[in-house]
Amino acid sequence: xxxxxxxxxAARPSLRRRLVQLAERATSPLLPADYxxxxxxxxxxxxxxxxxxxxxxxxxxxxxxxxxPGADWAGHVPGQYVRIGVDVDGVRQWRAYSLTHGPxxxxxxxxxxxxxxxxxxxxxLVRESRPGTLVHLEQAQGEFVLPGDGGRFLFVTAxxxxxxxxxxxxxLFPVADAGVVRLPRSAAYDIVxxxxxxxxxxxxxxxxxxxxxxxxxxxxxxxxxDEHGVLDVEHxxxxxxxxxxxxxxxxxxxxxxxxxxxxxxxRGLQLLTEQFRATxxxxxxxxxxxxxxxxxxxxxDGGTPILDAAEAAxxxxxxxxxxxxxFGCVLPLREGAVRDLRTxxxxxxxxxxxxxxxxxxxxxxxxxxxxxxxxx
Amino acid sequence: MTVLQxxxxxPISHLTAEDIEQIGVELDAIRQSVLDTRGGDDAAYIRKVIxxxxxxxxASRAVLLVSMFPPAWIVGTAGLAVAKIIENMxxxxxxxxxxxxWMRDPKIHSTxxxxxxxxxxxxxxxxxxxxxxxxxxxxGKDNDLGYGIMRVDEDQRWVPLYAAQPLWNFVNACIFEYGxxxxxxxxxxxxxxxxxxxxxxxRARAKVTLKKIRNQMTKDYVIHPLxxxxxxxxxxxxxxxxxxxxxxxxxxxxxCGHFPEGVETFERKSIVGETRGEWYLRQMLGSxxxxxxxxxxxxxxxxxxxxxxxxxxxxxSNRYQQIAPQVQALFxxxxxxxxxxxxxxxxxxxxxxxxxxxxxxxxxxxxxxVVSALGAAQPxxxxxxx
Numbered sequence: 001x002x003x004x005x006x007x008x009x010a011a012r013p014s015l016r017r018r019l020v021q022l023a024e025r026a027t028s029p030l031l032p033a034d035y036x037x038x039x040x041x042x043x044x045x046x047x048x049x050x051x052x053x054x055x056x057x058x059x060x061x062x063x064x065x066x067x068x069p070g071a072d073w074a075g076h077v078p079g080q081y082v083r084i085g086v087d088v089d090g091v092r093q094w095r096a097y098s099l100t101h102g103p104x105x106x107x108x109x110x111x112x113x114x115x116x117x118x119x120x121x122x123x124x125l126v127r128e129s130r131p132g133t134l135v136h137l138e139q140a141q142g143e144f145v146l147p148g149d150g151g152r153f154l155f156v157t158a159x160x161x162x163x164x165x166x167x168x169x170x171x172l173f174p175v176a177d178a179g180v181v182r183l184p185r186s187a188a189y190d191i192v193x194x195x196x197x198x199x200x201x202x203x204x205x206x207x208x209x210x211x212x213x214x215x216x217x218x219x220x221x222x223x224x225x226d227e228h229g230v231l232d233v234e235h236x237x238x239x240x241x242x243x244x245x246x247x248x249x250x251x252x253x254x255x256x257x258x259x260x261x262x263x264x265x266x267r268g269l270q271l272l273t274e275q276f277r278a279t280x281x282x283x284x285x286x287x288x289x290x291x292x293x294x295x296x297x298x299x300x301d302g303g304t305p306i307l308d309a310a311e312a313a314x315x316x317x318x319x320x321x322x323x324x325x326x327f328g329c330v331l332p333l334r335e336g337a338v339r340d341l342r343t344x345x346x347x348x349x350x351x352x353x354x355x356x357x358x359x360x361x362x363x364x365x366x367x368x369x370x371x372x373x374x375x376x
Numbered sequence: 377m378t379v380l381q382x383x384x385x386x387p388i389s390h391l392t393a394e395d396i397e398q399i400g401v402e403l404d405a406i407r408q409s410v411l412d413t414r415g416g417d418d419a420a421y422i423r424k425v426i427x428x429x430x431x432x433x434x435a436s437r438a439v440l441l442v443s444m445f446p447p448a449w450i451v452g453t454a455g456l457a458v459a460k461i462i463e464n465m466x467x468x469x470x471x472x473x474x475x476x477x478w479m480r481d482p483k484i485h486s487t488x489x490x491x492x493x494x495x496x497x498x499x500x501x502x503x504x505x506x507x508x509x510x511x512x513x514x515x516g517k518d519n520d521l522g523y524g525i526m527r528v529d530e531d532q533r534w535v536p537l538y539a540a541q542p543l544w545n546f547v548n549a550c551i552f553e554y555g556x557x558x559x560x561x562x563x564x565x566x567x568x569x570x571x572x573x574x575x576x577x578x579r580a581r582a583k584v585t586l587k588k589i590r591n592q593m594t595k596d597y598v599i600h601p602l603x604x605x606x607x608x609x610x611x612x613x614x615x616x617x618x619x620x621x622x623x624x625x626x627x628x629x630x631x632c633g634h635f636p637e638g639v640e641t642f643e644r645k646s647i648v649g650e651t652r653g654e655w656y657l658r659q660m661l662g663s664x665x666x667x668x669x670x671x672x673x674x675x676x677x678x679x680x681x682x683x684x685x686x687x688x689x690x691x692x693s694n695r696y697q698q699i700a701p702q703v704q705a706l707f708x709x710x711x712x713x714x715x716x717x718x719x720x721x722x723x724x725x726x727x728x729x730x731x732x733x734x735x736x737x738x739x740x741x742x743x744x745x746v747v748s749a750l751g752a753a754q755p756x757x758x759x760x761x762x
Contacts, residue, residue, distance in 0.1 A: 026599045028591040029490035034483075035434060038427055090419030092480040323655070325689050326505035327474035327486045343408060356482060362474075 041134055042070040048137045050084075053108060055129055062114040062160070062204040063126045064100060069109055069137055076140030078102040078171035079164045081274075082111065085136030088124040092136070094353050095121045098164035098251075099140060102171025114160040114204060144251065144274035146172075150188025152245055156236075156260060158196040158252030164274055165193065165251060166205045173217045175208065180215040191218045192240050196252070199226045233259040244269060251275070283337045283346055287368040291315060291376045292334060300368040305341060307363040317363060317376070324365035332358030336372030341365050379515055379531045380640045380661065387640065388657065390711055399660075399710055400653030406702050407688050410695050418692045419479050425466055426484065433459035437600060443610040453614040457621035458675075463492045464626055465677025470693045472501050477690075494553040496588045499560040499581060509689050513634060513641045513662035520634065521641065523548070523559050527733045529641050534736040541734045545727075552623035557585050625675070628723050629666070633682040635726035636664045638715035659686040660707065665700075665716035672719060673697060683714065
C-alpha cells in the first residue's frame with residue numbers, strides 16, 4: 001500500500017485519496033476493507049489481527065500460542081502485554097496476556113496461557129485453539145518492562161505471573177537448541193528470580209528458568225507451596241540477602257503484590273508490579289447502575305429492567321418495544337453484571353476484557369446483577 | 377379476513393387463559409433450547425454466508441465488466457441478483473434483528489450493520505423491528521398491513537383509491553426498496569401537511585435516506601458501469617435488472633408473511649394489557665410460512681419460517697428450520713392453524729386478496745342485488761374470489 005513511485009510525490013495524496021474514495025463509492029454501504037478482509041485479513045491497513053501458527057504445551061494445563069501478527073503490528077518491548085480477542089463458542093472475548101518472547105526475527109509473537117479453572121478464554125486457548133485460527137489483537141501495552149541499560153534486579157513471580165518475566169529473560173538470554181546464547185548486551189544484568197507456585201510440575205517455564213540458572217545467567221529460587229510452605233514475604237531477605245541492592249519487579253496475584261508493596265514501602269525499596277485481574281466481579285441481585293455519560297446513578301433492584309429503573313429516576317433512555325425483541329434500547333455495559341429477566345442468563349463486562357465501549361445489552365429485559373456502569 | 381375478535385368462528389375461543397399462558401411457557405422452553413445450544417457452529421454459519429455472499433457479489437461484478445457479451449451479462453446479472461437477495465434477506469434483515477449480536481463481533485452487529493438497500497438501517501429497524509414486530513397485524517397500529525397504500529383486511533375501510541391497488545402493488549413490487557424507504561419515512565403522512573413537512577426530525581431523516589439512495593445509485597448506476605468501459609450501458613442494465621429481480625423476489629416473500637388467507641388480524645383495543653402468552657398467540661396466528669426446498673428457505677432469508685421468526689425474532693435464522701416441527705406440534709396440540717403453503721400458492725393467495733379487497737366488502741352482494749334487480753338469474757355459489 002505504501003509502494004508508490006516517488007516521481008508522483010506531489011500528485012500522490014490527491015490521487016491516492018481519490019482512488020480510496022472511488023473504492024468506497026464502489027463498495028457502499030460496506031467499505032473496501034470488508035471485501036479485502038476476505039482474502040487477506042493480515043494486510044497493512046486492516047484492523048489488527050493475527051493468525052495462530054503454533055500451539056505447544058508447556059505443562060499439563062498451560063500452552064504457548066505463537067501468533068503471526070498483522071502487517072501493522074508495531075512491535076513490543078519484553079514484558080509488555082497484548083489484548084487478544086478470541087471467539088469462544090462463537091462469542092468474541094478479550095483478555096490481556098503477557099508477550100512471552102522478546103521481538104523475534106520471524107516477526108511472530110507468543111503468549112503463554114495457563115488454563116485456570118472456570119477460565120473461559122484460558123481453557124479455550126490451552127485446549128481448543130488450533131493453528132490457522134484468526135484472532136483479534138491490539139497493539140502491545142504495559143509499563144512493566146525491563147530497563148534497557150542493565151543493573152541488579154529481583155523478579156518475584158507467582159503462577160502465571162512468570163510470563164512477562166519469561167519474555168524479558170528470553171530476550172536477554174535466548175535459548176537455542178545448542179544451549180543458552182550469551183549476548184554482550186546482557187552481560188550488564190544481574191538477575192535473581194524468586195518463583196512461587198503450588199507445586200513443581202505445575203510451574204510453567206520452570207525448565208527455562210532452570211536452564212538459565214544452570215548456565216549461571218540468573219539465580220533461581222523456586223518456592224513450591226507443597227514443599228516449602230506458602231511464601232511469607234517478611235522472610236524474602238533470607239532468600240535474597242542483597243534484596244536492598246536490587247530493583248524489584250513483581251507479577252502475580254493481588255495478595256502477593258499487596259504484601260510486597262507493604263514490605264518494600266517499610267524498607268524504602270523500589271517496586272514495579274503488574275497484575276492482570278485487578279478486580280473480581282461480584283454477581284448478585286440488583287445494584288447501583290451508573291451512567292458514565294450523564295453521570296447519573298440509579299439504584300435498581302434485581303427484578304426491574306434497567307430501562308424502567310433509569311427512566312423512573314429521570315434518565316433519558318433509548319427504548320423501543322420494551323419486550324426484548326426490537327433491539328432499540330441496546331447500550332454498552334462497560335463494567336458489572338446484568339441478568340436477562342426472561343432467561344436468567346447473566347452477562348458480565350470487565351474493563352479490558354471487552355471490545356470498544358462495552359458489551360451491548362438490551363436494557364428493557366436486563367436487570368442489574370450487581371453494580372453496573374453503562375456507557376450512556 | 378376480518379379481525380379475530382369480530383369473527384363468528386373465533387379460532388381461539390376453545391382456549392382458556394391458562395392454555396394461553398401455557399403456550400407461552402412452552403414457547404419459552406423452545407426458545408431456551410436454542411439459546412442453550414447457540415455457539416460456534418452458528419457463528420461459523422453466518423460468517424460463511426457473509427463470506428460467500430461477498431465473493432459472489434465481487435465475482436458477478438467482475439464478470440459484468442465485460443457485460444457486452446450476452447453470456448457474461450446473463451451470468452453476472454443472475455449472480456448479482458442472488459447476491460443482493462442474500463444480503464438483504466439472510467444477512468441484512470437478520471443481523472439488524474440482533475440475531476447475531478450475541479457473537480459480540482462489532483462487524484456483524486445490529487447497531488453497526490448497513491444493508492444494500494435504499495432504506496437506512498436505522499429507520500428500517502424502527503419501523504420493522506419496533507413497530508411491525510411489536511404490533512404485528514393489529515389494525516391501525518401495524519402499518520405493514522398494506523403498507524398504508526393498500527387494503528388487505530376487510531376491517532380496513534374502503535376508499536375509491538383502493539380500486540387501483542393491484543396496480544399499486546405491482547408498481548411497489550418493482551421498486552420495492554424505494555417503497556420501503558418511503559414507508560420507513562412515513563412519507564404519506566409526513567408530506568401531508570406543511571407543518572409535518574418542515575418538522576426538523578423528518579427533514580433530518582429524509583436527508584439521511586436521500587444520501588443513502590444517492591450512494592446506492594452511484595455504486596450501481598455510475599461507478600460500476602464506468603468501470604465496465606465499453607460495456608457501460610449493458611452493466612447499467614445489469615444492475616437495474618438485478619435490483620428489479622431482488623425487489624420482485626423480496627416483495628413476493630414478504631407478501632407471503634402476513635397477507636395470505638388464513639392469517640388473522642387483531643383489533644387495536646385487543647392488545648391492551650396483553651400478556652406474554654397472548655403476544656405469542658397473536659404472532660402464531662398473524663403469520664404464515666412457505667413450504668419448499670432448503671435453497672428456497674435460504675433465499676427467503678428463512679422468512680419462509682415467518683411464524684417461527686415472529687415468535688423469536690432474535691434467534692439465529694439458521695435455527696428456525698430446526699425448531700419448526702416443535703412449533704407446528706404446539707399448534708396441533710392447542711388446535712390452532714399453522715398456515716403454510718408453497719411459494720406459488722401463497723403468492724397467489726396474497727395477490728387474490730389484494731384484488732378482492734380492492735373492492736368494497738359488500739361488492740359481490742351489491743352486484744348480485746343489481747343483477748337480480750335486472751331480473752337475470754344468478755348461478756348459485758358464484759362469488760368473486762370468496
